[in-house]
Each structure stands twice: as structure tokens, then as C-alpha cells.
Amino acid sequence: MGTRLAAIHRDFEYRPDLDGLRAVAILPVLLFHAGFSSFSGGFVGVDVFFVLSGFFMARIILTDLERGSFSFWSFYLRRMRRIFPALFSMIAVSAVAGWFLLMPQEFRYFGDSIQAAALFTSNILFRSESGYFDLSSEMKPLLHTWSLSVEEQFYLIFPVAVFLAFKFAHRHIRAIVLVVALLSFGASTWGIVHSPEKAFYLLHFRVWELLIGVLVAIAPASTYGPRGSQALAALGLLAVLLAVFVYSPDTPFPGIYAAVPCLGTALVIHAHCRGGAIGRLLGNPVSVFIGR
Incomplete structure (x- = not known):
């Protein structure tokens, strides 16, 4: 197993380029929601984060499994320490603002979204409502928590799945992951035509x-x-930026269109570019500060 997944151990030191990649992800999202028309596809920054999250979680869990030190309790405790303070602080501030800014009916709905965000089911709640890009979305202060819910649902399932695969099918982990990814991608491609709200919000x-x-x-x-x-890193970054500047809310999404920024992100991560213009762009102190 150590030889088959030895790649897990490589470059486990801190990588500033990945914090820089986070900056590349978050800035377009913010500028898109702020109404800058040039960043019409800035929402794809969420997809960049999804790829990064999968990378970090696999590296952490599989490394601990290979070392024989993996603990479900420790894993979930780290997640809680990382997520809970910021999440519940944001919810508290939003609740105070909502008390003054929202109408009574809106505030009652906001209460439902608080409960859903706290239980990491807000993607399921918002799926049942109108589309992500509808005007009514501006009156949903916690709409952005849908992506956190998707990630946290993944974090509940993925460690258990990896633990079982590592124990009973460790030689086939890559094949298992690839098959599940292709099935999900096929479902996503089907979903943007037949059930776009579900395809946008739901984990599978x-x-x-x-x-x-x-x-x-x-x-x-x-x-x-x-x-x-x-x-390789330049090609990957170009793919991400192409989606940021060319896509729009009218682009069928996720499906095959999401593959462009996702595969671009994968190329940047895999390249581990330490020098040149791309390395300096992603690893400079400003990019790292924004990403962190």
C-alpha cells in the first residue's frame, strides 16, 4: 500500500501556492456577487474550493491511515474547530442584521435557514426554493452556506468510505474513486438538463x-x-480564469461546464509550481494572505 499510494506522502509540507489558489477562487466569487459584469462566471470559485477540499481531505486521511494513526474523533474534532467558530459567528452577526433589515415573513424564513446552516442541510433547503441566480436570492443572507453543507456532508461520508476501502480494497482505491466520480459526473450532466436545481445543490x-x-x-x-x-500550472490557471470571465448565470451548470475550472484546479495542484510567473503569482504574500 505504501508504494501504491506513496504520492500521498509527497510534498506534505505547507504549500503557499494552494493558499494563493484559494485567493484566485474567492476573489471572483466576491466580485461576481458584488455585480462586476466582467466576472460573470465568478461563481466557479466554489468549484475550485471543492477540488481543493477533496485534495486536502484525501491527503490528511490517507496519510494518517498509512501511518496507523487515523482517528475519526480527531478528524471530526479538527473540522469542528476549523468551521464552527467562523460559521456561528457569521450566523450570529447575520441574525442581528436580519432583525433590523428583514420583514417578519422574511425573518421567519431566515430562521429556517439558520437551522439548516447549523445542521449542514442548507443546500437541501435552498434546492426546494427558487434558483441560485434569481433576484429573490438577494433576500437569503445564508444562501452561500449551501456549498459548506455540501462539503460537510462529504466529510461525513468520505472518511468512513476511505477507511473501509483502505481496509478491505486498498489496492483498488484509485479505481473506486474514479468510478464514483464518473458516475456522479454523469448524473450532473444529466441533471443540468432534467433537474437543474438538484444538480446545482445536492451532494451526489x-x-x-x-x-x-x-x-x-x-x-x-x-x-x-x-x-x-x-x-501545466499556467494551463490550469488559464482554464479557471476562462470560466470566470466567459461563463455567466445562463451557463448550464455544473455538468460538463464545471469540468473546465475543476480540471484546471487539478492541474495547478498537481503541477506544484514553485517558480516562474505562476509560482510568484500564487505564492506571493498578498495572494497567500487573501487565501488564508
């Missing part, structure tokens, strides 16, 4: 994006050399 239509990150984490180490890594 989105899990392939997180599993792309998992596949990168367990892929063989890159041997492209400095120039090859820079070229």
Missing part, C-alpha cells in the same frame, strides 16, 4: 468535483521539471 451531483481533488492527491508524483510544471 457535486461529489465528482471533490473526488477530482482526491484523485490528484493519490496520483503519481509529477516529473515534469520546472518548465513543465510552470506550463
